[in-house]
Amino acid sequence: MALKLLHTSDVHIGLKFASHEDVAPTLIAARFECLERLIQRASKEKCDLVVIAGDLFDRVGVPKSDVLRVAQILAEFEGHLVTVLPGNHDYVDPDRDAPWKWLKEKAGDNLLILDRPGPVDLSPHGVPAVLYPCPCSAKHSEKNAVGWVADVDRNQAIPHHIGIAHGSLEGVSPDFAQNYFPMKVGQLRALPVDLWLLGHTHIPFPQNPATLDRIFFAGTPEPDGFDCAHKGTAWIHEFDDQGALRSTLLTAGRFAFRHDEVKVENADDVESLRSRYQDPASKQLLLKLKVSGRLPDEVHASLAALPAELKKHLFWLQFDDSAVTRQITKSDIDGAFTEGSFPHRLLTRLAQHDADQEALQEAYRLIQEVRR
Amino acid sequence: MKVHQIRLCPFAGLANTTVKFGPALTVVSGPNEAGKSTILHALESVLFVRTDLTPARAQQFAEPFMPAGGGDTVLVEVEFSHEAKHYKLCRQWGASPSARLELPDGSVVSGEDQITERLADLLVATPGTFRSVLMARQAGLAHTLERLEEGEGGQTVRDLSNLLTEAVQETDGVAVDDFIGELDSQLKKYFSRWDKKHGAPEGGRGVENRWRREPGDVLCAWYEKEEVKRDRDNAIAIEKQIDELNGRIAGAARLHAELEQYLAANRDAVDSVAARRALDAQETALSLQKAKYAQANTDWPVLVRDLEQLDAQKAQLVALVDELKAEHEAATVFEGKKGLVAQLARATVRKQELIAAEGKLRATPALTSEQLKQIAATASQVRELQTRLSAGRLKARLTAKEALATELQIGVEKPVEKKIATGTTIDIEAAGAFKLDSSKWSLEVQSGSVDFESIAAELASTSSRLANLLQGGQASDEEDARRRSAAYEEACRAVATAKKILDDELAGQTFEELQAKAGGNAAPATTRPLADVRADLVKAQGDLDVNSKEAMAKRGRLTELEKTYGDKDKLFDKVVETVAAHKDLDKERAQLAPLPAGIGDLDAYVDEYRKKEKASKSCGDELKRLEIEKAGIVVPDDSAEELDVRYRELQEVFESVLRRANAIERIRTVADEVQKESGAADRSTELKASLEHYISRLTEERYRRIEMSDTLPSGFVRNDGAILGASLLSTGTRDVLGLALRLTMGSYFLDDDDGFLVMDDPLVDLDPARRAAASEVLNEYAKEHQVIVFTCQPTHAEVLGGTTVELE
Structure with missing residues (x-):
């Protein structure tokens, strides 16, 4: 039966x-x-x-x-x-x-x-x-x-x-x-x-x-x-x-929960990320987005606007870009600071070790803050 | 690098402007808004701003410089030389960004990476150095100088002592002290009340005893996540406590239900136990009575029958006793003649033995010993004669040549017929003589040594006599005669012996006399031993006693039954009554609640029931207690799972804050190291000499030296030997100091290389005398390094001289 x-x-x-x-x-x-x-x-x-x-x-x-x-x-x-x-x-x-x-x-x-x-x-x-x-x-x-x-x-x-x-x-x-x-x-x-x-x-x-x-x-x-x-x-x-x-x-479900980890290395990656969640299904998506990577300074600056843009297409967003660092190279340091100056020496020292990346980022940020 | 000319086409407000620079000092003058700053921006941009910017950055950069009259592109072209070789660099930003660098050999480099790389070789200092020192508008230096003015006394001296070092270090507008101060402030903000060594709150003060004053960010993040962790653990503990309580409640409820079920099932049965016990007592009494009646009913006919049997048995026993008494009497008499009877018996036996011996003698042929002697002597005589005959032994061999029938007689033996076949040989042996006799011939052979005939005759006579003697003794031969003689002698001796034994038994009396004394042959053959008879009599009498007693007892019992029950019918009625009473009891019992199967011991059953009754109550109480305990548990609003999610999120936050805090700590460490290894200090002597040179020239030698403390300057030494701190310097002197510093640092960074120094109104606050001195110094300086001065003061341009570019 x-x-x-x-x-x-x-x-x-x-x-x-x-x-x-x-x-x-x-x-x-x-x-x-x-x-x-x-x-x-x-x-x-x-x-x-x-x-x-x-x-x-x-x-x-x-x-x-x-x-x-x-x-x-x-x-x-x-x-x-x-x-x-x-x-x-x-x-x-x-x-x-x-x-x-x-x-x-x-x-x-x-x-x-x-x-x-x-x-x-x-x-x-x-x-x-x-x-x-x-x-x-x-x-x-x-x-x-x-x-x-x-x-x-x-x-x-x-x-x-x-x-x-x-x-x-x-x-x-x-x-x-x-x-x-x-x-x-x-x-x-x-x-x-x-x-x-x-x-x-x-x-x-x-x-x-x-x-x-x-x-x-x-x-x-x-x-x-x-x-x-x-x-x-x-x-x-x-x-x-x-x-x-x-x-x-x-x-059977309406909403989806997703934890995405995206690595960005350049402006194209950021652009790709910007357009990544524009499909209609994303409107029902709760997204934890963790972005990592090193970006050139000007690209890094553009990240600040990204969460707001993504939120327009998503149901909910938790945006974590703490693992995205400015790409601070020796050339960047040379370009921005006087050779032998304190910031130049400090940043150059920190840039020598990968382990100091977060310190380098923080130092760069603080220098910008105290710079007159 | 020396800049020859720059073309802006367009750039900001300048549509197509070319400015040419001299190899030494060039003064670009013009009123405000004439484009001095634009030219400076253009120069900085073409040298240091790449054209491959991101759209946003490109827009951010180019927008301020877009042509005032419209357009979407800005372009700057600069021509310069390095080591006497000519280069042209052109960069365009906006709608169509591009870059190209023409090399001395006419070739062109167009990629930004390659251009940047080439420029790094051509520019003698880093872009940062150009921006902060060589092309700056003294912002960094102004800051350094402002600090000279802020302090007083010793503070100023301290500042002054660091002047040169700081001048170099702080050219980017970053005050080291401010930066370190900010770091310390950040460290405090992050690590306040946090024990970095143990990775825990100072003093181990957890969420239950938290630091309320000045908790740092790390501690706050830690408290926040630990608080949620505590809540989560609490929720888990409560959930488990409820699980455990539910388990116990379920167990207690199950047990309680089981006990109640048992009690309900057994309550009526237990309640019926008292009535059941009363019935049981009645039944026991009834059963006893019934058993008594049944026994009486059974005993009665048995008693009657037994008494009949005992009476019959008694008669038999009485007869037996009488009989045994008679036998006992006879046996007693018999026992009195017992010796003579025994003698007679023995004599009788002896007599019979004598008779038997005599009979045997009579049956044995008489051969006396005398007769035997005669026989033996005669037989001896015969054997002697035979021996004599044997002494003449003969041997003969006869061979028949033809069949021969003969008679052969050997000695005195009878002749025997002998047939000899043809060719047969016979041997003949004989004692004394033999004789062969045939029909045709006769042969007689005798020994020649004995008288055969006489011996033979004597032998015959003696043998005949022997035969007669043997015959008389009925013997066949001498040996037989000996045996017969012995038998006869034996029989004679037996008779004599028997007679003697009989005589001995009779002891001089005759048999008949003895017989008469013993009563003749009247002794009863059946008389048993007296002891046997006596034993039988005792037994028979005992049996009779037993019989009597048993009969008496049974008769007594029968009498008792008759007395108790009257007769058997009445007894039967009583039995019927008892059975009916029993049935009544069974009916009553059937009306009681039934007992469960298998219950044997009612007391144990009731005890078990009472125990379970008690256990059920106890279990019910426990159940209520557990339910109250459970009702008292406050269940958190959030589940452990939700709190765990929150905790994990806060753990990530904490780790992030801690990571940042550690980064600040690391910056602090590196900053200390950098400060200690100040590169400028290494060249402090050189810097000092340079600064003294420029101060002396700019102050018309009013100040000549700098007082040093260790490797750093601590004050200015005036011509009169007085040492003045910065606070004691006049405003003009401090401006001079600023210019001197700028030139010193220009020399410091450009060193011996080709390079240019851009200055914005360097003479603005100087009095005419010092302005002239400064002009002279700058012109001198321009001999070493190209100098481009922007000024809005025509008089300054005039004082400065050099190549002049006037902007309108």
Whole structure:
């Protein structure tokens, strides 16, 4: 029996973007909009099921207004069911109403919160699948939550058996302290499910799925920082009547975060940099631009105007040209200062050693400041 | 380098102007706005400003010099010579920048890099030196001189002592002290309260005990990032604390739920235990009663049957005892005659043995020893006779030539028939004689040494007598006779021995007499030993006692049962009543809450329940305590991840600030080194002589010398020997000093090379006398180095002389 589902995770509703104070409201709103787009896409694709594999919310103390808005968005799904697994950021906390109790209260009939380990037969909801949810009960854990699945007897009458878990996966997610519900590929493969839908790692996995791949990370659908270089992703997984799986990676995000490091050596490089971000996509780009290199004095002076020019084409810019130095050669020093004068001697001495480049720059700047 | 002419075409306000310079002193004069500064700019630009500037820089440079009447290009051409060779340099900026340098051989260099390289060889000083010293409008020197005026007394002297050095060092308008001061100020700004050695705040004062007064930029950046780090670590700790508490809460909740589940499942069962115990007690009593009835019911018929059997057994035992008593009596009598009977028994045996010996004797043929002697003597006689016959031994061999039938008689033996086949040989041996007798012949051979016939006759007679004797003794031969004789003698001795034994047993009485004494043959053959009989009797009597006692006991028990229960029917009724009561108890028990399976010991079960009840309460209390503890945790607004991002950003900021601060520190170190290694000081004697020369000439020898302190000048020595500090100099004298310094430095930088010195109104503040002196000095100076003077004062131009260029 065929089954089509949309798999996402790590939406992190409620993320504050404190480091981007000036654009934080837009970025915060973008995460809701992204979720909305995903639900619309799932409806349009006629998915039976939407699976959110953890960290729908950024923290357990997310404001109620955010939860209610999410409930409203999820209720718009036109398929059978939206299932939400608590991840390590929005873990199950029995002492809190937020977010799960609020969400349960306000969500429609088409929402199932997978807050308990144990097989969940979706047949009553019209979905020919059994889910094996492995919710997180803490932010950190050295032990993953999938262990219970090993003791389950599969109901052979139901065609699809899908595990849903949240945490790091050895070889895929960096988790050096083994603090985030660490799982291993071998362990997941040994468990009696047909497909693992995972959350936690913000980068989608696998990059190029093979026919027999059965372990998937959705990646975050809306990039949330500079360690997330993709454009926001989610999967559509489709089982045909013969049980064959086809997985399609969607691009889901609006904003992109990028950290560019550009080396400039001359005026042409600066010009190239000036025109580099003029494509329409840059309007949604948050860019950390680190420029390095040595420029002739007159070119270096032109750098000052560059950030303002770039900002016109970018959504957000952090411009760092501290690694760009004036090209101060002996000829420059000879041209600007009297031979034997203090500035000439000082700058000449500093220019002799590469290690003194920053000192040379500072000295040059200070000399200009105190020069009459 | 000597400049011959410059053409501006156009450059700023001059559209097409050519100015020619003399080889020594050239004075360019004209009123203000006539273009003096433009020419000076043009000269500086054509020599030092490249045409391959970036558009922005080109615009920035060229814009002020664009033609006043319109146009997008400025051009300057300069002709000069170096070592008597002629060059022409043309540079054009603006819309079509270009540069070309015509070399003495007519060739042209057009690339800026090559032109710049060539110019570096042709110009005797660096562009900076030209700009700051040789073509300057005395800005740097003016600053030096201004400082002379600022100080007083010793301060002035100190300044003066550094005058020459500073004049050289500060020609670029950079006051070393100001620069060092700025560096120190920057260092303080960066490093205040920062322990550079340990890379930490002074005194180890972290964010919790921070320096409030004058924290430097490095410390501020450090505090800022450490504060966020602290917040981040705090957030992580709180998150972990909440994780840990959640784990404990979940564990406690799980345990509490398990305990409550157990308590709920067992509460009714535990509550029913008291009633169950009462029922159990009743059941125990009932079971005892039932067992008692059952025992009575079982015992009753058994007792009756046993008594019947015991009675029957008793009769048998009584009979047996009687019987054994009789036997015992008989046995006791028998035991009294026991010696005679035994003697009789033995005598009887002996008698029978005698009878047997006598019977055997009778059966043995009588051959007495006498008879045996006769037989032995006769047999001896026979053997002797036979020996005598054997003494005449004969041997003969007969070979038959034809078959022969004969009789052969050897000695006295009977003749035997003998057939001899043809050719057969027989050997004949005989004692005393042999005889062969056939139908045809007879051969008798006798020994010639014995009387065969008489011996043979005696032998026959003796043998016959022997045979008779043997026959009488029923013996076959002598040996047999010996055996028979021995047997007979043995039988005789046996009879005698038996008789003697019997006689000994009878002790002089006859057998019959003994027999009579012992009671004859009346002794009962079946009488058992008295001990056996007695033992059987005791046993039988014991059995009888046991039987009696057992019967008595059973009879007593039966009597008791009859007395207790009346009869068996009544006993049965009681059993039925007990069974019914038992069923009633079972019904009551069934109505109680059931106990879990496998519960054996009710006390242990209740104890376990109570323990779990206590544990559940304790667990519930712990759960509440943990929940209160968790509720008391203040969760930071920002997550650890967000704070970590912020921390990493601030770490980068801190590193950047520290890097800059270290750069300033490095500049400070190098600045100290540069100051200590002042190049000008090395040539201080030369500078001093030059300066003294010009001061003396310009002051008409009013001041001749400079007083030196070590290698540096400390004051001026007047003609009268007085040493005057700068503050004591008149204004005019200080201007003279400025000019002298300028010329000194010109000489210093140009040295012996070709070069030019540009001066802007050098005589402006001098009185006429010193102006004339200055004019003279400049003309002299121009003999060594080309001098171009710009002035707006026609009188100055006139005083100066030289090549004159007048601008309108």
